[in-house]
Amino acid sequence: MNDTIWTIELKIFRQRADAQRYFQTFQIEINPDEYVLDAIEKVWAFHDRSLTFRHACHHSTCGACGMLVNGIEKLTCITSIRSVTQNNGKLLIEPLRNFPVLSDLVVDTSSMFKALEEIGFNQVASLPSACLPYERKTLEHERSEYQRLVDCIECGMCISACPVSLTDSNYLGPAVLAAAHDASSQPLSNKILEIVDSRDGLWRCHNAFECSAVCPSNVEPGLRIMKMRQTVIAHRIKKLFSRG
């Protein structure tokens, strides 16, 4: 907490309609305790009003500002400048991978939102079910009357980081599968089963766990996909015996 000011260089991905994409460099002075999103907003406010980027809440509840910072998925509103560069250092800012770019840093995440809606994933849940499976035990008896917004902020960063999403546009992706796990904390519905137990669902995941590594919000999609596999395998075995 002081009045330190750093000079940093932002190299920002630019793309306008069908024109050639390029990188543009801006030099700004900023307090390193501010966040990467603040630096981008400063570029927009003082250097180039044509820069497009998505942001809203500035404190990791909305999920709008996921970008690549120096090649890694970061929720820019909670990534302090100090944590990703140094004085006179550089920041490479690119849009998320695996989503079509609308312009500059804005990507089209509609496919993800559509899939999440299909799953029937609610943003508000009871406190125990909004937490991770291994956290639930202590909360279940005393805190079940409370509700809260769930962990997943639908930022799309897990899909951006996933090696399978990189090559296969049909793959549901970690966010959607994690949401399915979340939505199925009650008994597994046939609809969810049909969506996840498919060619493009659970079995496509190749355990790189990159989703869990970049998730800014404690969702642990990797863990949830594996837990969901467990549930589906158990379901299949049960079905096998109930038939016989």
Next chain:
Amino acid sequence: MNINKPSPSHLWRWFDPRDKSIGTIAFIINRLSAIGLTIYLFLHLAVLSKLVAGSQAYDDFLILAKSPAIKIGEMFVIAGGIIHGLNGIRITINSLGFLLKIQNGLLVGLMIIALAAIVYFAIRMFSGA
């Protein structure tokens, strides 16, 4: 508009370890070892097919197989098999929903075992020569 969309043409980026976490390193190793083992399978079949050409051809080949270059190659096969197998065990355990909170540790542990096994086989193979 179409840049940045998922596409099979991005396959090469699977093998780019930059800015990635340990899980992707395992992912890459698993793919490389699988490719290696598949190539070996075909070589192996090719060698076995020499039996069709008669025992003399096969014996000639066996002499060649004792050369250090081939031995190093075989060492790679053993290493690939061990790494790929142990990694597969990790993935199976995880996919059944177990040991997920320690999956990074599990990976490191299994790879240490893999390394130890590889060293053991290397010593046996080259000292026994």
Next chain:
Amino acid sequence: MPTLPEAIIIGAGFTGCALAHDLSLRGFKVSVLDRGEIASGTSGRTHGLLHSGGRYCVNDQEAAIECIEENIILRRIAAQCIEYNGGLFIGLNERDQAYLPHFMAGAEACKIPVEQITPQKALQLEPNLNPALLSAVLVPDGVFDPLRLALAFAATAVENGASFFPHHEVQEMLFNGSGNAIGVVALNRHDGKKYEFRGDIVINATGAWAGKLASLVGIKVPVVPTPGIMVAYNQRLVNRVINRLFEPGDGDILIPQRRMVVIGTTSFEVEDPDYIPLDQDQIKQMYDCACHLVPAVSQTLQRGVYMSARPLIKTEMTGRSLSRTFKCYDHKESENIDGFVTITGGKATTCRAMAEKTADLVCSKLGISAICETKETPLVSYRKFFWH
């Protein structure tokens, strides 16, 4: 079929989105333009408190009554993005204790359902509260997700035929021969081209930027961008909103949200709210306030800090003494420009009511008799905004 009346709304914050929803229900063909994204200005950066009105029930009863009415409506139509666990006002010293009777009387006058409980009971409900508390009052506060609330209004508007144009910056207004507004020219930042939008009414819903936009056509709107700071910490230490039992002041509200708690806020005036640097002294001030309400904040890590510029309507008073209610300007009355109205002021909790008042004005100006239906219409899933 008669042609639909067309409305152009500038600004896709809470007001713009709620107004688009309201006007679409009343049969308008609505276009919403914003220079950025949905809720990328003040709206997205709001604290996230669904006010019960308790905060204003002593010294701004008009705003308090609006709050409790809208609180109940939003809980009904927008439950998809509201964590509703109620709130607590806690008194921590003699000054607060002296305020308590005023608070209880104010709440009753504004019809806010409150319940005084013992400090022991409060600590049972929220074990992380400052154990030195002297009094506690339960209030019907809630917490919403800012972007998703705006999107829910926008998505419902889209379902009813509205169109949204994010990243379209209005650059000039179009007038007819008699000097009345008939549309705008906007620059699409996605492709760098200019487009014309024409309609029967142009609505300036740019909140803290309303003055700036109006000055484009030489009109003065007395709105003062008044930012405050919010600081988020990385643990959910309470489930209810914790308010200091006193007059509105700095750092007097701590809200839970997802896995966080967020403290706010401060109040100072700026001329241009486009970029407001984070004030490190205010961060420290907020930390102290948060620790005073909930001491366990000292064991958390700071997760994020942001500044949000409230659109306060200028009167002779300044800062917090300004009313948090809203105002709708018909520029026909003040500047003799027809077809142009401005809506500003207000707060997130009352966005639906602001939209209702504005839509009423728009309808009466255009001689349309449609009535407001937004109180009873549940909002569709906010996600539907993304694939209209």
